[in-house]
Amino acid sequence: MNRNKTTKYLVLCAVLIALSIGLNQIKLLHLPYGGSITLLSMLAATLAGYFCGPKWGLASGLALGLLNLIIGGYVIHPVQLALDYILAFTALGLSGFFTNKGSGLYVGYIVSVVARFICSFLSGWIFFGGYAPEGMNPALYSFAYNGISIGAEGVITLIILAIPVVHDTIYRLKDQFADNHVK
16 A cells, blocks of 8 residues: 555544544433443444455554543453453444445444444443343343444434435545555
């Protein structure tokens, strides 16, 4: 990869990380214990991979997770830190593996969000199951809690992506910023 393309990808990924952090501040619904439903923050994070490929997407996701940890992370165990901040956000870069596939924008987004959900579900089940209401299975609690926070944003984003002007704009931006092959 030439120096100009590297610089272009670095700047684009930094802008998308900043956009994701900014959008994460738009809370559509606050949940107990620090969770929330935000507006399009995961989309901004997945676009790094979708535009630039898996290497850039995974690196951007990792950077986003570390920034979220620094900005307001809550850590009770090293494995929880890995699940909630390192793996969950890095997973958003999986979208890069779908950059040149049919419906890659949608499939990459869904795969990334599901992978993030799995990480958050495991963390919730293992480390935060004690917050489950009395008599409720901790795994079910974690599934419901993370399904509401991550799943709701995922569904809202897919609805917004179905709007032709949004979909077309993202494809035009991809053509401007990205290669037509996965690196």
